[in-house]
Amino acid sequence: MKIKRALILLFAMLCIAVTPARTDSGIRVSVDGRYISFTDAEPIIYDGRTMVPVRAVFDALGAEVDFNSKGVITGKKGNSTVEMCLGNKYIISNGIPSAMDTVPIVINSRALVPARYIAESFGYTVGWDSQSKTVTINSRSYAPAPAVNTPQTRDEDVRLCFIDVGQGDCTLIEDNGHYMLIDAGETEYGSKVVSYIKNMGVNCIDYVIATHPHSDHIGGLDDVINTFDVKNVIITSEEAVTASFESLLDALEKSNANIIEAMPGKSYTLGLSTFRIIAPAGLDDNSNNNSIAIRLSYKQSSALLCGDAEKEEELYMVKSGENITSDVLKVNHHGSSGSSCNEFLYKVKPKYAVISVGEDNSYGHPSMNVLSALNAVGAEIYRTDLNGNVVVSLTGNSVNVSTEKNEADKRTEKMLKNVVLNTNSKKVHLPECDSASKMNAKNKRIFSGSVEELIEMGYSACGYCRPF
Numbered sequence: 001m002k003i004k005r006a007l008i009l010l011f012a013m014l015c016i017a018v019t020p021a022r023t024d025s026g027i028r029v030s031v032d033g034r035y036i037s038f039t040d041a042e043p044i045i046y047d048g049r050t051m052v053p054v055r056a057v058f059d060a061l062g063a064e065v066d067f068n069s070k071g072v073i074t075g076k077k078g079n080s081t082v083e084m085c086l087g088n089k090y091i092i093s094n095g096i097p098s099a100m101d102t103v104p105i106v107i108n109s110r111a112l113v114p115a116r117y118i119a120e121s122f123g124y125t126v127g128w129d130s131q132s133k134t135v136t137i138n139s140r141s142y143a144p145a146p147a148v149n150t151p152q153t154r155d156e157d158v159r160l161c162f163i164d165v166g167q168g169d170c171t172l173i174e175d176n177g178h179y180m181l182i183d184a185g186e187t188e189y190g191s192k193v194v195s196y197i198k199n200m201g202v203n204c205i206d207y208v209i210a211t212h213p214h215s216d217h218i219g220g221l222d223d224v225i226n227t228f229d230v231k232n233v234i235i236t237s238e239e240a241v242t243a244s245f246e247s248l249l250d251a252l253e254k255s256n257a258n259i260i261e262a263m264p265g266k267s268y269t270l271g272l273s274t275f276r277i278i279a280p281a282g283l284d285d286n287s288n289n290n291s292i293a294i295r296l297s298y299k300q301s302s303a304l305l306c307g308d309a310e311k312e313e314e315l316y317m318v319k320s321g322e323n324i325t326s327d328v329l330k331v332n333h334h335g336s337s338g339s340s341c342n343e344f345l346y347k348v349k350p351k352y353a354v355i356s357v358g359e360d361n362s363y364g365h366p367s368m369n370v371l372s373a374l375n376a377v378g379a380e381i382y383r384t385d386l387n388g389n390v391v392v393s394l395t396g397n398s399v400n401v402s403t404e405k406n407e408a409d410k411r412t413e414k415m416l417k418n419v420v421l422n423t424n425s426k427k428v429h430l431p432e433c434d435s436a437s438k439m440n441a442k443n444k445r446i447f448s449g450s451v452e453e454l455i456e457m458g459y460s461a462c463g464y465c466r467p468f
């Protein structure tokens with residue numbers, strides 16, 4: 001009987017230990033790794049700030065609290081004191097008055113206070129994980145269990161995962177248990193990028209690179225930085241007055257990441273590979289030309305990733321004397337015609353080119369000229385709009401590519417509008433293709449419909465304009 005009771009008690013204790021106190025609002029608060037259980041009132045998000053019930057938070061911090069009829073809340077722990085007042089943004093923290101960005105409030109006759117200011121007054125550090133809606137309050141001496149990535153059991157290939165983020169860029173590099181993320185697409189792709197990385201069993205990311213402040217590159221980075229233990233963030237000094245840049249700064253401020261300003265010529269180690277910063281040398285008026293460009297090398301294999309670099313930055317790299325010849329090229333600026341100039345492509349000599357681009361994007365990326373220039377240097381082309389996620393493995397002396405979608409399947413499903421058929425050569429052209437305008441009128445036919453129909457009729461795509 002005694003044993004049974006002891007077991008029940010043990011089970012009950014285990015339940016308390018492992019079940020975080022998740023409230024209706026979904027917000028959890030942990031102090032030195034233990035979750036606070038809220039009984040009579042629960043935390044809420046008010047005016048963008050997490051507000052917690054006054055008693056529960058002071059109790060959890062081991063502080064005494066006095067709450068008088070005038071709405072003055074006075075807390076004391078050891079030599080530290082804090083004083084605030086309902087509806088008032090002023091706080092006196094250890095004798096020093098300052099203004100908070102929110103005010104203590106009463107909801108359903110319960111007083112709610114901003115957790116951050118109280119905890120900080122008592123010398124705690126405060127973090128917020130938006131993904132799990134958890135406020136983490138830790139005393140400075142508290143050492144959380146170190147975040148460790150699950151060891152990689154695969155061979156030691158270095159993998160570049162070009163994550164399909166529509167019209168944007170996002171590349172995760174995985175190197176024997178070490179990770180680097182370059183950009184994370186637009187804001188709305190943040191959660192997709194986070195789940196992609198989580199699904200790989202990753203907890204910490206060694207390096208995050210924000211190539212340049214355009215939202216199709218940095219938009220999702222705040223979610224990544226708020227979710228994972230990011231060790232280093234490489235960024236340029238360029239600033240932007242945009243919501244996505246502000247969110248990135250907020251996330252950086254909250255994180256413990258080491259901020260590194262990109263300097264050409266600096267090299268870093270990631271697992272078994274190294275990467276070197278090639279550009280930018282300074283700041284240009286065109287943000288694209290300020291993109292951080294890196295060359296990653298692993299034994300004899302290499303890859304070059306330069307964000308949205310346009311011709312000017314490409315020529316700088318060509319002339320810089322840096323080795324930019326690479327097996328794999330992430331095509332600059334989503335395959336735009338202002339990038340991938342011949343001088344650059346002939347110097348890089350990519351065997352594989354990956355274009356990160358959105359299906360039917362309004363910019364007309366990738367440009368026909370860039371596709372044919374890549375063909376001309378002998379690069380095998382992969383595109384996230386046609387292939388979905390593209391994974392390129394560097395083995396050290398060769399490169400393997402695998403894609404989420406089979407390009408052929410995707411291609412036959414594609415619907416075409418007003419393409420030009422040559423009934424004689426059985427070729428299909430885009431209306432703007434040179435061959436379409438030069439075509440003999442009697443062989444010319446305008447067609448709208450699926451690629452599948454065209455293939456059934458014996459047609460194939462023009463190799464120059466590539467309508468499908």
Ligand SMILES: [Zn+2]
Pocket residue numbers: 168169214216217308333334
């Ligand atoms: Zn871009």
Ligand SMILES: [Zn+2]
Pocket residue numbers: 212214287288308
């Ligand atoms: Zn850009």
